[in-house]
Amino acid sequence: MAEELISKKEVLRLTGISYGQLYRWKRKGLIPEAWFIRKATPTGQETFFPKEKILERIRRIQELKGERSLDELVALLSPEARPEAIRWDDPVSLPPIGREGKSFLWKEGGYTFAELLALACGAEAVRRGGRPGEAKLLVELLRKTPEEVLKAPAGLVCILAEKEVAGEGLSLRVAFALLGREPLRLDPGCRVLLRLDLEKLLERLKLSLGEVG
Amino acid sequence: MDRKSISIAGSGKVEGGVYDRVKISGSGKVTGDVEAEEFKGAGAVTVEGSLRARRFDVSGAFKAEGDLDIEEGEASGSFKVEGRVTARELKVSGAAKCGPIQGGYIRVNGALKAKGDIEADTVRLSGMFKVEGLISADRVEIRLEDHSKARELGGEVIEVRRESSWGGLLGRLFGTHGKGSLEVEAVEGDELDLEWVVAEVVRGRVVRIGPGCRIGRVEYQESLEASPEAEVGEEVKG
Numbered sequence: 016m017a018e019e020l021i022s023k024k025e026v027l028r029l030t031g032i033s034y035g036q037l038y039r040w041k042r043k044g045l046i047p048e049a050w051f052i053r054k055a056t057p058t059g060q061e062t063f064f065p066k067e068k069i070l071e072r073i074r075r076i077q078e079l080k081g082e083r084s085l086d087e088l089v090a091l092l093s094p095e096a097r098p099e100a101i102r103w104d105d106p107v108s109l110p111p112i113g114r115e116g117k118s119f120l121w122k123e124g125g126y127t128f129a130e131l132l133a134l135a136c137g138a139e140a141v142r143r144g145g146r147p148g149e150a151k152l153l154v155e156l157l158r159k160t161p162e163e164v165l166k167a168p169a170g171l172v173c174i175l176a177e178k179e180v181a182g183e184g185l186s187l188r189v190a191f192a193l194l195g196r197e198p199l200r201l202d203p204g205c206r207v208l209l210r211l212d213l214e215k216l217l218e219r220l221k222l223s224l225g226e227v228g
Numbered sequence: 229m230d231r232k233s234i235s236i237a238g239s240g241k242v243e244g245g246v247y248d249r250v251k252i253s254g255s256g257k258v259t260g261d262v263e264a265e266e267f268k269g270a271g272a273v274t275v276e277g278s279l280r281a282r283r284f285d286v287s288g289a290f291k292a293e294g295d296l297d298i299e300e301g302e303a304s305g306s307f308k309v310e311g312r313v314t315a316r317e318l319k320v321s322g323a324a325k326c327g328p329i330q331g332g333y334i335r336v337n338g339a340l341k342a343k344g345d346i347e348a349d350t351v352r353l354s355g356m357f358k359v360e361g362l363i364s365a366d367r368v369e370i371r372l373e374d375h376s377k378a379r380e381l382g383g384e385v386i387e388v389r390r391e392s393s394w395g396g397l398l399g400r401l402f403g404t405h406g407k408g409s410l411e412v413e414a415v416e417g418d419e420l421d422l423e424w425v426v427a428e429v430v431r432g433r434v435v436r437i438g439p440g441c442r443i444g445r446v447e448y449q450e451s452l453e454a455s456p457e458a459e460v461g462e463e464v465k466g
Contacts, residue, residue, distance in 0.1 A: 023416075024431070024447070033384065033418045033433065034382065034383070034384065034416050034417045034418050034431070034432065034433070035366060035383060035384025035385070035417065035418045036384075038364045038365075038366075038382045038383050038384070038416075038417075039366060039383075039384070041364070042330075042347045042348075042364060042365075058429065058445055058447075058462075059413075059414060059428040059429030059444060059445055060380070060413045060414045060428060060429060061429075
């Protein structure tokens with residue numbers, strides 16, 4: 016599915032920000048480099064953005080910048096900034112995890128960022144109607160995600176899928192979890208139960224860490 | 229941990245590592261990555277790796293084969309960094325060649341070739357330059373002494389002028405005084421004051437297009453002032 020694009024000029028017009036602000040936020044890492052899509056148009060070189068993402072990001076920055084420094088904002092909003100040495104004791108207090116994540120907890124406290132993300136994925140899967148046993152696959156898969164992967168989350172998705180295997184009078188339904196970057200392809204025999212946009216989830220998690228903490 | 233200091237006078241080699249102070253005068257080589265509170269070089273200094281320092285001062289011929297990451301520093305003469313340059317404050321005079329530059333205050337006086345973007349709070353360039361990427365800063369100040377090129381300029385306040393005083397270093401040395409111009413695909417900013425810029429498109433809030441400019445299309449929000457000695461293809465408000 017192609018994302019709807021918006022021109023830089025239109026972004027400035029809709030949000031009221033200046034060129035200076037946009038370039039500054041880009042420099043500070045608040046707006047990911049990958050969102051700047053340069054195109055040659057009949058009226059000269061122009062930059063476009065994924066519409067939904069950029070407008071949402073700018074709204075968040077505008078909302079938060081009164082109370083927080085730009086550097087703090089980077090840590091909060093920008094998934095490619097390093098997830099500081101987070102050790103969180105009470106994951107259920109974070110809205111992206113919440114009560115739905117409670118059954119996935121496996122230790123008293125000291126959850127790392129990757130582990131929190133794993134819990135958030137599991138909880139989100141449950142909220143979207145996934146079976147807890149299957150949602151747990153996501154948690155198991157993601158809790159071991161290497162840091163490098165979390166630093167470059169653009170296009171990262173995790174998928175919960177199932178496949179029917181039949182033969183010898185036996186029919187088996189196998190569920191599995193998958194982590195990768197779009198475009199991901201599965202063989203036609205698979206049925207995707209759930210697809211989670213990790214980039215979005217990461218951002219929500221960071222934001223909630225900032226709000227609670 | 230106790231940090232050693234090391235000093236070379238004459239000719240020598242230093243192993244990479246973590247030091248308090250590294251001082252090289254004459255001809256010196258650092259084999260491998262080096263980290264130091266203070267790095268000083270005079271003469272021919274080569275770092276066969278990346279250099280990280282709080283304070284950095286070199287004159288003569290400096291070369292780093294990896295990245296350069298410093299708090300503040302000055303370089304004069306020939307300055308080459310094959311990787312990326314990160315500096316809170318960096319002043320270079322002479323001939324610089326490097327990868328992308330990122331920092332707070334970046335000033336280059338002389339000739340600069342950068343493979344990548346230059347992004348800082350303030351960027352001041354005078355002389356001539358070829359920048360393969362974007363030059364972006366809250367404040368971009370450019371003084372042109374010879375034909376220069378960048379892909380794009382973007383920021384808050386952007387000022388491009390031809391060196392008008394007695395001519396800078398290059399002008400005096402090579403007789404290029406009065407030939408300064410800048411070729412760029414696009415310039416975007418809130419306040420633009422341009423001279424001798426050749427661009428496909430210029431977009432800004434308050435725009436002044438001065439003498440010597442040839443601009444395909446100007447898009448402005450508040451005001452546009454174009455010199456009779458400039459060529460502007462299209463003017464669009466909004």
